Amino acid sequence: MMREPWNCYCSALFLILNCHSTTAQQRTEPPFDYPSANLSTTWVNTQSFRNNISFTDGSMVRPILLRGSFGPKFACGFYCNGTCTSYLFAVFIAQTNSGGQITQPSSGFPQVVWSANRDHPVSYGAVLNLTATGELVLQDADGSIVWNTNTTRKSVAGLNLTDDGNLALFDVNSSVVWQSFDYPTDCLLPGQTLSQGQQLIPSVSTTNWTAQKGLFSLQVTDNGLYAYVGSNPPQAYFSKTVSGNDTNTGRQYVRFLNGSLSLFIFSVEPSDPDEVITVPPASSAQYMKLMPNGHLLVFEGEPPFSVVADLLNGFLGECNYPMACGRNGLCSGNQQCSCPVLSSPRIDYFRAVNDRQPELGCSEITPLTCNATQDQVFIALENVMHFNIIADMVSVDIETCKQACVNNCSCKAALFQYGSDSSSGDCYLPFELFTMMNVDPDVVHRNASAFIKVQNATSPPSTSTPQSSQSNLGVILTSTIGSVLFLLGVVGFLIYKIRKRRWDDQREEESIGEVPGMPNRFSYEELVTATENFNKKLGEGGFGAVFEGTLEDGSKIAVKCLEGLGQVNKSFLAEVQSIGSIHHVNLVTLRGFGAWKSKRFLVYEFMSNGSLDRWIYHGDREHVLEWECRKKIILDVAKGLAYLHEDCRQKIIHLDIKPQNILIDSDFNAKVSDFGLSKLIDRNQTQVMTTMRGTPGYLAPEWLSSVITEKVDVYSFGIVLLEMLCGRKKFDESQPEESWHLLDVLQNCWEQGTLQDMVDKYSEDMQTHSSEVVEMMELASWCLQGDFKKRPSMSMVVKVLEGVMKVESSLDYNFTDPRLHNTTVERDKDMTPLLASVLSGPR
Structure with missing residues (x-):
């Protein structure tokens, strides 16, 4: 640095x-x-x-x-x-x-x-x-x-x-x-720098120095300075970006200067900062500190130090902090805290954690239960917003937003913001609900509604008052005997369930050994030894973590650990059935598998250069890839997908093509990985019905109807290809607002004839070969056709890349699917609606 x-x-x-x-x-x-x-x-x-x-x-x-x-x-x-x-x-x-x-x-x-x-x-x-x-x-x-x-x-x-x-x-x-x-720990001093990879984490309290990990943090990303509150995924409650970031290169950092907290680009001279936050000029010793409540305070003077600034306070004031009124709390005015309540008829679904300290938040009286959705309702709150800054809100109508929350077990609320017409607005489904705040529409220039999902009690408590009477011995004996028999029945049922669970685990583990085509089965002890007790984690995603290991023969492996049953076991079997018996130079090799209790293990060849996303995004990448290297990676991925779609005994649709699922070896050969969502279909099938799967941003428009073909992979490949050519993410808030969405930029550049402006500007080599890159954008546009029948097959993509075929000339350059903006979308009643998964974030 x-x-x-x-x-x-x-x-x-x-x-x-x-x-x-x-x-x-x-x-x-x-x-x-x-x-x-x-x-x-x-x-x-x-x-x-x-x-x-x-x-x-x-x-x-x-x-x-x-x-x-x-x-x-x-x-x-x-x-x-x-x-x-x-x-x-x-x-x-x-x-x-x-x-x-x-x-x-x-x-x-x-x-x-x-x-x-x-x-x-x-x-x-x-x-x-x-x-x-x-x-x-x-x-x-x-x-x-x-x-x-x-x-x-x-x-x-x-x-x-x-x-x-x-x-x-x-x-x-x-x-x-x-x-x-x-x-840095929780403070910055004048002259000190906070760079990407570093963060301020507050202490638990003024008397407990331990880092308050998992709640608040202040850090610099490739998009600017962000303050986060811990959740899955983390939610931002403060954000500032560098102005004109599209013209600058290098990683970002902030420096505490006398009078400001300023953002810089490493390759830009320090005389050209972008002032993010004004700090009172120091007249004595000064420092800033991230406090346990998420505030970033500036202290000055001499003992006792006084607070001279609260830097993260926005125009919405104290209520705009994630824990201003705790979890599930409602903040009004000058931090007046209360719990959400259903007003008509009045029903209390939340109670204060501490009646004397309402700022500690609210707890659910009846917790949400996934298998009792029929007993769930919404508390509707008008002119209420969540604290966080949301980058990935989806434009839908208000009913679609609410229905998406109903269909998503993890959803805590449907948060909807709109202008004058509620038929089109922005929707967000949080998995964790922190402080909400009452807002004035004239101040925030938006209408905002919050629909909090709550659980009705299935057996409401009785309101009748028991009458005094003398004890009846017969009634007492009958009640006692009945209670004993009931308890015996409960104990017997629990014993039966525990034993049945063990039997099911054992049968499920044994049945894995019967999966045809598996190359090798590793014992749990072998995997513990190879991974040094699962000590070195390479990453985490999907249904579990991936660990680095070394076998007795010295070969390096990556061990993917999936925990739990049900959906996890389905993912495991999907991956095993997909690649257990197939081999291709551009598909990651599955060395074997293992099982122990409810855990499932997949053992892959080790890919030393990690996943593609480490190499293509400005600000995230290890170094800038040259054009020839990118072309080879693109061709490798295309060949791998063509093999899955056309050369296997059964057609395999991957369903989750994205840079994170493309691995790079030491020679920068690319291999497709992570088949946990893949779908096997017979050769005579042209399409298949399935529930919504994949990652938002890489999903083809036909997911709206839940009728898919291998062309969904072609669409996802088109998004990945475009990201590689442009050196940026599909959604990038550091760009001007009209350029946040990469597909919008592509459509505008086609209309204006300025595709050359999209070429990765952080690579001189890419700029040198800009004419070839623009030709490749035509291939990406072909893969991104809204009508899946007009997209090429992956074998045709390979031919274009090898120069034996040309791109289709009559393309539709409207890359925005109008169905995403309709007020209603027809869906099969047994299918999972698209937006329930889109809004929930990556799996």
Whole structure:
């Protein structure tokens, strides 16, 4: 990543180091106000540490390095708060006097801005050692290593704390080898950069330093700066993108400057930032911190620090935060929290988690049950929006939106936004429901309706009042005997179900061995050994995770683990039946399979360069692929699909062609993978009815009727081909709004004769071969015809790519299917509606 010129600090300080090297014994402390340390220096976290400073709030610091004097200054060392039973090795801001000593202010206490071990605090007696080999190592009192910089053999010469609060190891050339600025926790300091791959994660609370993983995060993506709340998938509650991003190249990062938090492109000069958020100019020590409630606050001054800005507050105010009123909560006005209620007739489906703290959210009185959809209804709320910024809303009518939620078990609500006409609007189906907020349509310039799915209780509680009467012995005996018999029946039924489940698991596991054509069956123990107990995860998707492994013969494998039964077993059998007995150079090789209890394992050849999506999207790719390499990958994929469609004994429709399911080996040969959704059909079948499958954005229009042929794969191939030629995703919010959807851009460029503008602008080689790339766009357009009968077969695609056939000349360049905008769509009653899956996101 781009390095800041910290050398200017280190080069001077390296010459004036004033710390004394010691062995691994407690050293004699040097004077206060020293910013650097030599190798072979050790600090022990004990009371004999000379610089113990305690504060009124119960916190204490044992500073190791201190920078500057008179005012709030940076220091690093051991820090504790409260009862001081555990300690951080941290960089903190403390008040100093004119003599450069940390002092006890009248109120307030030091503020931690970075820590090495917030998830693993150490105890009294812990040791920090700057070793002779140039590694900074933190050990707990029991000798266990808690944290280290992994900088052995990197010519480290010393340790330095800069004026900006950056803790850095520097080498003999005064160059930075390691720096704390590269490992942000929950804070940013002026001058610090937050790059792609890094994120701020808040602590659980002000007294619990542990990272609050899975809830809030602030990070930079290839689209800009985003704040997320954890869900599946994560939902954004704040977003800012670089203006004019279509003309810039390189990965993005933000830098905290004096007066702004600004976005940059690595290949653009730092003098040309895109200011994202205005920050009050600093008049004293300043830092920003992502708080446990998702707010990004700027603090300034001296202990006690005061809040000078709340950076993520939008025009909708406090209610526009995911947990402003907790999960399922409704936020109004100045953060007034309540629970959703059905108004007519009034029925309470939610109750406050804590009546005295309504901001903690609401819980369902009766949880949603997938097998009792007939007892589900909607709570309709007008002028109510969810907090999040939604990129993939789908344009439908309001009834289609609601029906999609009804048909999707995971859907918690149907959120619909529209203009003056509710027959056409934007729909979103969240899997997790956080805070909703009341909005003024005149302020948000949209009408918004929320339909919250709730479960009616099947047996409402009785409202009758029992009358007092004398006990009747016969009634009591009868009731007691009946209760005992009922309990015995329940116990017997549970035992039967448990045994039946075990029998079913055993029969299901045994039946897998009867699948014809399987090359090899691995035992569970073999797979545990090969994958080192499933330690190295390559990725996750579909119905499980994929792990790297090595067999006894030294060959590398990828093991896909599918957990559960039912749909998972169907996916497993589909994949086994699809590729268990077929072999083609452009299909990933299935080495074997395994089963253990409810787990299913598929063992593939290992593809060292991962999936295609790592190589084709600007901002995500490893490096830019040249035109010849892209052409080869395109041809490889086409040949693999042609084999599936036309050369197998049974026609195989893949149903989920996308870059993530195209794997690349060490020689950049492409192979089609992941047959978990595939459909086998007889050669004499021209089409097949099936439920909706696949990934939004790659689905052919005919999914609306649920009547499919192998041409759905041709359509998906066309989308992948177009993404490879343009070097961007099918949906890219970093583009101008009219260019978000790649198919809209293709249609406009055909109409205007400007296809050359679509060629991947981040590749000079692609620009050099732009005329060939434009010709390939014609092939992509042929594959993307709305009428599947007008699309080519994959064997015809191969012929075009090999130069023995030309693209069809009379093509329809309208790539928008009008049926997606109709108010009603006819569907077979037994088929899964398209939008229930489209709106739910990738599988």
